[in-house]
Amino acid sequence: MRFKKALGLAFAAVSMTAAAAPAMARDTIQVAGSSTVLPYASIVAEQFGNAFPFNTPVVGSGGSSGGLRQFCQGVGENTIDIANASRAIKSSEIESCANAGVKEILEVRFGYDGIVFASNASKGTFKLKPEHVYKAIAAQVPKDGKMVANPYTKWSQIDKSLPDQEIVLVIPASNHGTREVFEEKVVLDGCKADDEEACLKFRQDGRVIEISGDYTETLARLQAQADAVGVFGLGFYEQNRDRLKVATINGITPTLETIGSGEYPVSRPLFFYVKGEHIGSIPGIEEYVQYFLSEDVSGFGSQLEEIGLIPLNDEEREQAIADFKDRKVVSK
Amino acid sequence: MANSTMESGVDPRARIQSQVEQSLRRRHAREKRFRRFGLTAVMLGLAFVAVLFVSIFSRGLPAFWQSTLTLDVRFDPAVLDMGPPPQQKPEESPRDFQQRLNAWNFQLTMASWNTILEDALIAEKPALEEHRRQLRKLFTSGAKYRLRDLVAEDPSLIGRSREVTLLADAEVDVWIRGNIDRSLPDARLQLSPEVRRIADELHEDGLLDVTFSTTLFTNSDSRSSPASAGLAGAFMGSLFMMLVVIVLAVPVGVASAIYLEEFAPKNRLVDLIEVNINNLAAVPSIVFGLLGASIFINWFRLPLSAPLVGGLVLSLMTLPTVIITTRSALKAVPPSIRQAALALGASRVQTVFQQVLPLAIPGILTGAIIGVAQALGETAPLLLIGMNAFVANIPTTPFEQSTALPVQIYLWQGNEMRNFFEARTSAAIIVLLLMMITLNAFAIWLRKKFERRW
Structure with missing residues (x-):
């Protein structure tokens, strides 16, 4: 008999949870996307929750593409409100968003991120040029006017000035926005050929390692394979300077200043995308965006700058705030 | 001939016995071998578990202790100038009251808590006045909210002093406890030489101390203030x-x-x-x-x-x-x-x-x-x-x-x-x-x- 009672109770509990679920209105902003943006967005979310009478927004990761895919799943409480991205939204993504009913996509640019090459702190110093990276990574390289299978096994074979170390490159996999910048601003720049596809064909002999997880995984690789050179965000490198040694590109050391001024070539803007349809129904979205864009939060001297974000300049900031205020929707 | 008679002359019982003994030895050896294998397998398993536990415990146990600063904090009314919290007026609707309360809380949050933290340190060690700008780097950013919560709970604190134990910044904690190679050159360390020196001094004076911390159990995860991240x-x-x-x-x-x-x-x-x-x-x-x-x-x-x-x-x-x-x-x-x-x-x-x-x-x-x-x-x-x-x-x-x-x-x-x-x-x-x-x-x-x- 007691068993029956327990069973009855259990069923009552289950039916209650089932009935209560759809009635719950979400009052917490839900964010997901780029793992580069994640630390910045989480800090802003936390400060926002502390300063305003809204709940602290929840920030998930999953990469720029993963975040935008979730973002484009539709309009409604069980879809995310904001997608973080370390690259601009693609027209194919705008289309899939529109198909799912997400038409009001508001793009907010909030800063820049530098992409740095770093190696194990105990190993040699790299003074890289885009051309070196291309020669190290491509499946086929030009030699004596002909394309041959990549013969290089050591950096010193590519250029005398580079250390005598085995070539092992740890790069982000294609789910990361960083990958695109790496390809565009380093590999293509170093390739100088018209055939982009051939330039971006990477060698398959185990010297190029793609990481789909986050930078800690890249760091772990570098610690296991001391010769490897990894691709990191500036912020991550800054936090781990005791383990990593940064490489210069074209003779320029990546710092907040050189990236902000554009001197250091490999940087990219960081974005988040706001679902306009959710503004008003999920409380706090507007305030969150305004707070994020305020000088104190993401400007010079802010905590975000301290952990490696390159802030917008005044003009860009005003533009970003104005665009959001006007609800300027991204177009294809 | 002699030989063959010898052979055929062997007692068949003795031969059987030697055969039995041989097979017995073989069987015993097999059993011993198996036991040894089994024992090795168990030992190997235990060794792996031991390695796992030792490595996790040796790395994880220190995290239950954290660098904290115990200070006499004065809640300076000149800094906290938002006045007493609003009281609900009889004619006011609950919504309006909530709005006024939120505004007060917002002001309280936005107050210059860093100044209060810096003042508290300088009160203990007046020599630190010249490094005022560096002092805020010693505290985890959650320390501000900790103080705010104290005031929000008991607004009468404004104008009074109270001893508070505050968490030190995560980088300071790493430095004090030697979780980073202290001999590295400045360029490879996160903290500036000045902050490091101040931290060491405070540690010597006993103001900055490594104490058992319940943060891990009472706080939720935190990104803006890593030192207060909890489970x-x-x-x-x-x-x-x-x-x-x-x-x-x-x-x-x-x-x-x-x-x-x-x-x-x-x-x-x-x-x-x-x-x-x-x-x-x-x-x-x-x-x-x-x-x-x-x-x-x-x-x-x-x-x-x-x-x-x-x-x-x-x-x-x-x-x-x-x-x-x-x-x-x-x-x-x-x-x-x-x-x-x-x-x-x-x-x-x-x-x-x-x-x-x-x-x-x-x-x-x-x-x-x-x-x-x-x-x-x-x-x-x-x-x-x-x-x-x-x-x-x-x-x-x-x-x-x-x-x-x-x-x-x-x-x-x-x-x-x-x-x-x-x-x-x-x-x-x-x-x-x-x-x-x-x-x-x-x-x-x-x-x-x-x-x-x-």
Whole structure:
């Protein structure tokens, strides 16, 4: 008999949870996307929750593409409100968003991120040029006017000035926005050929390692394979300077200043995308965006700058705030 | 000739005996060999466990101690100039009052808490006045909110002093405890030489000290203030998920096992169901995550990152385990019990519920607890339903966004502040391991207490 009672109770509990679920209105902003943006967005979310009478927004990761895919799943409480991205939204993504009913996509640019090459702190110093990276990574390289299978096994074979170390490159996999910048601003720049596809064909002999997880995984690789050179965000490198040694590109050391001024070539803007349809129904979205864009939060001297974000300049900031205020929707 | 007679002349009994002795030696050697193999295997297993425990505990235990600053903080009314908190006026609507209260809280949050922190340090050591700008780097940014909460709780503090223990910044903690190579050149250290020197001085004076900290248990995860990151949010998330699993998987699993074992007819369909349940138990957990994401979130429209959804997914995963263990517990009850009950005129339902089930309860409970413990440690399916998000609130219902303990471990191991979070990650593992051990010990205790032999 007691068993029956327990069973009855259990069923009552289950039916209650089932009935209560759809009635719950979400009052917490839900964010997901780029793992580069994640630390910045989480800090802003936390400060926002502390300063305003809204709940602290929840920030998930999953990469720029993963975040935008979730973002484009539709309009409604069980879809995310904001997608973080370390690259601009693609027209194919705008289309899939529109198909799912997400038409009001508001793009907010909030800063820049530098992409740095770093190696194990105990190993040699790299003074890289885009051309070196291309020669190290491509499946086929030009030699004596002909394309041959990549013969290089050591950096010193590519250029005398580079250390005598085995070539092992740890790069982000294609789910990361960083990958695109790496390809565009380093590999293509170093390739100088018209055939982009051939330039971006990477060698398959185990010297190029793609990481789909986050930078800690890249760091772990570098610690296991001391010769490897990894691709990191500036912020991550800054936090781990005791383990990593940064490489210069074209003779320029990546710092907040050189990236902000554009001197250091490999940087990219960081974005988040706001679902306009959710503004008003999920409380706090507007305030969150305004707070994020305020000088104190993401400007010079802010905590975000301290952990490696390159802030917008005044003009860009005003533009970003104005665009959001006007609800300027991204177009294809 | 002599030789051959010698040979044929050997006593056949002696030959048999030597053969027997030989084979006996062989058999003994084989047994010894096997025992040695077995012992080696066990030792190897134990060695691995020992290495795991030693490495996790040696890395994780220090994280329960943290650098803190104990200071006499003066809540200077010149800095905290927002006045007393608003009182509800009789003619005011609750909404208006709430708005005024929010405005006051906002002002309180935005007050220059750094100045108050700096003043408190300078009051202890006036020489620090010239390094005023550097002093704020000693405190974790959550220290400001800690002070704010104190004032929000008791506004009469404004104008008074009070001794407060505040957490030091994570980088300062790393430096003080030597979790970073202190001999590295400035360029490779996060803290400026000045801050390092001040921290060392304060440490010598005893103002900055490494003390046992409950932060890990009372706080939720934090990004803006890594030193105050804790496990409370993840713990509550895991607790809610376990509740859902206990409420869903255990009764459903036990009920289906009883039906299949005691009542179901023996036919092809039931055989098919049985085979499938056994197969389900072997399905990788990530598959349940995918299923959960598409069914519970996309179809039932349940909230993302909610322990309710996590619990549902884990229930699906645990169900086969519960069914299989319950069935074997029921099978272990001797048929004579059933026959005796039936012979005395009990119906089948009476036999099952009054005789068989009580005898099988210890086995069922053990199975259920082990199933729940398994669910507690599961990570992969939770990643797919958004439970790997950064959540700063401690959830109070299963509908609120949350993480879970194993997911928190995953998140912390990915934190870019390696020097600080390596220890934190191991500390979280210790907490999870202790929970697992407690659950399993409880299962063993139940089995021992209610075990019956026939």
